């Protein structure tokens with residue numbers, strides 16, 4: 001499909017297999033070239049099933065695009081089309097449809113050149129060639145999801161996304177994956193929904209967005225799957241919990257209550273009894289605000305970071321660090337060490353916990369001991385973390401994809417992002433919670449930091465390191 | 470409202486009442502005369518005794534949607550969502566799943582139409598590549614007390630619409 005005319009070459013040449021030379025004169029749109037591509041396309045379509053109405057790729061299919069560009073011709077193929085296997089599981093929730101496959105071998109080459117795992121190959125010859133797994137070994141790589149994106153047609157589909165919606169309903173917005181230290185650039189595909197149909201989820205899939213200096217065009221399975229979890233069990237109201245009864249507050253009241261408790265202790269000179277637990281999913285701007293508020297203004301007793309446990313790196317993109325911004329926290333002068341829960345339990349009277357999005361019942365064992373000992377417990381959380389019952393006030397926060405900010409990945413490269421999704425209900429981004437607290441506490445020098453632009457400016461002035469290059 | 474407006478309003482109401490009364494008297498007279506065998510130049514107005522009597526619905530009339538089935542009773546619909554795409558009222562919702570037959574591949578597990586939004590344009594019928602949806606049930610009476618009751622499931626609901 002990529003034949004072009006090159007001056008000086010008698011025959012049409014394959015653009016993808018010809019080395020570029022100085023002074024080469026390449027013509028892509030000549031009649032001869034277009035006609036040749038049209039003929040190739042006709043051969044491809046002769047063997048292609050008319051699956052478009054039920055094919056997940058429809059709407060973003062290269063074959064459909066080429067047909068629009070080159071053909072719009074009627075089919076001359078009167079013979080019966082060859083029947084092939086349509087539902088071949090090739091591993092990792094991927095399904096192969098051999099009728100739709102156009103044998104471009106992109107999938108085979110990806111597994112050979114990029115992941116070097118060699119699970120797929122082309123077997124048989126000529127008309128009978130087909131893609132298959134070697135000796136029934138399944139595609140097991142962590143990067144299998146990329147096969148769905150790179151297959152130009154709908155031959156490889158993902159069980160998770162399969163049939164859940166159509167490509168043209170999805171609205172994509174750019175974001176960054178928060179789940180490891182790499183910070184891959186991604187597209188979040190969401191269905192905005194219709195006026196009166198309730199959708200069970202907003203996000204249908206996450207795809208890599210090409211970023212040559214970071215993730216290239218790929219992303220790992222954890223990033224793809226992670227997002228489904230983040231759309232469930234959200235907290236979207238401000239709660240005050242007293243004697244086990246929940247009442248719904250407004251932001252003004254919730255922030256006022258929290259600020260009052262902080263002020264009570266700091267006014268008495270007991271700031272040392274305030275413990276603040278942050279996490280490194282927070283953006284540079286938020287950590288910058290937190291440092292000014294908690295360390296420089298309130299001089300709180302302990303400031304620690306509660307992050308997910310490090311995992312096993314896979315040697316390609318996925319890092320052992322399983323949160324997005326530990327490097328940024330370090331650059332801001334924090335030591336992102338896990339909290340010393342025993343000390344907090346003994347010394348702290350007020351615990352302000354910024355829960356990270358992945359905090360769940362499984363991780364809360366040691367936390368709970370301290371959590372139940374402290375007198376005043378303020379929980380800032382985007383999701384149900386299992387600590388709600390013990391909190392005095394719950395402030396709902398936004399997920400990383402729902403707020404503007406910037407992160408610095410493990411290589412020290414910073415990236416700024418805008419909010420890709422709406423936050424549900426009353427949930428607010430942490431930077432707005434922090435500026436709200438500063439306003440309630442009437443902290444000098446933090447007035448006027450009401451827009452993310454201003455916070456960014458201030459942060460960059462003091463830390464030029466975070467400049468996005 | 471001024472006194473003048475009030476007076477005008479009252480006069481219009483009265484005039485409306487008089488028109489109704491006139492129609493009643495004239496038609497009653499025509500029917501009564503006919504009953505005792507006197508033929509008038511024009512006959513009294515005829516109304517249908519709905520709901521005991523009903524008008525014939527023209528064959529191309531667009532009424533409640535239905536999903537057609539294959540000979541084995543499964544829906545013809547392949548959940549391609551093209552009707553959902555073309556629908557100007559955004560009132561169709563389809564949930565799809567794997568069909569046991571790999572030739573068919575995709576099948577709807579729930580097909581819902583929100584009649585409170587549907588404008589009965591028939592675009593969904595035009596768009597369907599499988600001739601799976603039609604609006605020829607002739608069912609016109611689906612008034613409900615709440616908007617949510619107008620959200621009807623035409624698949625897998627028995628026949629046209631589970632709640633109808």
Ligand code: SF4
Pocket residue numbers: 100101102103104105106107108131150151152153155156
């Ligand atoms: S990438 Fe898709 S079309 Fe190309 S060989 Fe693989 S399965 Fe076939």
Ligand code: SF4
Pocket residue numbers: 552555556557558559560561582586587588589590591592593594
């Ligand atoms: S008749 Fe028109 S408005 Fe009603 S469901 Fe079909 S396409 Fe939508």
Ligand code: SF4
Pocket residue numbers: 545546547548549550551552553563593596597598599600601602
């Ligand atoms: S009714 Fe027709 S157009 Fe609508 S989803 Fe089913 S097959 Fe597609």
